[in-house]
Amino acid sequence: xxxxxxxxxxxxxxxxxxxxxxxxxxxxxxxxxxxxxxxxxxxxxxxxxxxxxxxxxxxxxxxxxxxxxxxxxxxxxxxxxxxxxxxxxxxxxxxxxxxxxxxxxxxxxxxxxxxxxxxxxxxxxxxxxxxxxxxxxxxxxxxxxxxxxxxxxxxxxxxxxxxxxxxxxxxxxxxxxxxxxxxxxxxx
Numbered sequence: 001x002x003x004x005x006x007x008x009x010x011x012x013x014x015x016x017x018x019x020x021x022x023x024x025x026x027x028x029x030x031x032x033x034x035x036x037x038x039x040x041x042x043x044x045x046x047x048x049x050x051x052x053x054x055x056x057x058x059x060x061x062x063x064x065x066x067x068x069x070x071x072x073x074x075x076x077x078x079x080x081x082x083x084x085x086x087x088x089x090x091x092x093x094x095x096x097x098x099x100x101x102x103x104x105x106x107x108x109x110x111x112x113x114x115x116x117x118x119x120x121x122x123x124x125x126x127x128x129x130x131x132x133x134x135x136x137x138x139x140x141x142x143x144x145x146x147x148x149x150x151x152x153x154x155x156x157x158x159x160x161x162x163x164x165x166x167x168x169x170x171x172x173x174x175x176x177x178x179x180x181x182x183x184x185x186x187x188x
Contacts, residue, residue, distance in 0.1 A: 011054050013100065014038075018058045020077060021090060021102045022131035025060075028073040031122040033061040033134040035105060035142060040154040042133045047161040053153075058102045061122055061134060064109065074102075116175050117145045137171060140164055144176040155183050 018038055025032045034042065037055025045052045062070055067088065071081045079090040079102070090102035105111060107122045120138040134142070140158065143151040158164045166184055169177035 010056070014055060014058060017092065017100075017102060019130065021058060021060060021074065021079070024073050024077045024079075025070070026131070028069060030066050030070055030073065031063065031132075033107075033120075033122050033125045033132050033138075035059045035061045035134050035139065036103075037150070037154065039133045039139050040143075040157060042128070043136055043139065043163055044157050044161055047163060051157060051161050053157065057100060059105060060102055061105050061107050061119060063122060064106045067104075070104075111146070115145050117141060117173070119145075136163060140168065140180070141172060141176065144172060144179050147179055152183060155180065156187055159183065159187065 018034065022032070022034065033039070036057070036059030037053065038058060041052045041055065074081065074090050079092065080094050080096070082089050082091055082098070082101075084098040088104040089098055090104070091098070092100070105119050107120065108118055110118045119142060120134065122132075124135045124138045125132040126135055133139075136158075140155065143155050155164070164180075169180045169184070171177075172180065
């Protein structure tokens with residue numbers, strides 16, 4: 001198999017995993033929000049499909065108290081629950097790699113103890129035709145909180161297509177606002 005064919009297959013596997021887990025959660029009536037690179041892709045794709053970046057995994061925001069129900073519903077759909085470095089994940093099979101799993105982030109909790117803000121609740125979502133995606137304002141907040149290189153790139157993508165602009169820093173507490181302002185002032 002050639003390189004590009006492998007890339008296309010990898011992209012399709014992520015898409016299939018995203019659709020499978022969101023279908024499971026929708027059917028079970030469990031509140032959730034798609035976050036991370038897939039959420040950014042969803043928002044950016046609404047404006048400019050050519051500006052969408054691919055992502056290697058699926059990130060889902062869930063309430064901790066819903067996890068027993070999530071695990072049960074996911075298991076019935078063929079997922080396998082595990083934890084890696086304290087992060088709950090749902091694997092396609094028992095021998096699947098954590099890098100290609102559904103990664104769970106808990107709503108209303110800090111991902112890392114020193115995070116500037118807790119993850120938002122799952123109620124602030126955009127109900128799409130297929131799955132629920134975190135609202136744009138809360139997604140930007142999560143990206144500003146994590147602020148890894150890929151989060152900065154995602155924020156620059158959202159700035160680049162006009163989803164967010166110079167008026168947005170006022171929506172966030174000072175430390176997060178400063179991060180966004182820095183990206184606005186220094187996009188390169």
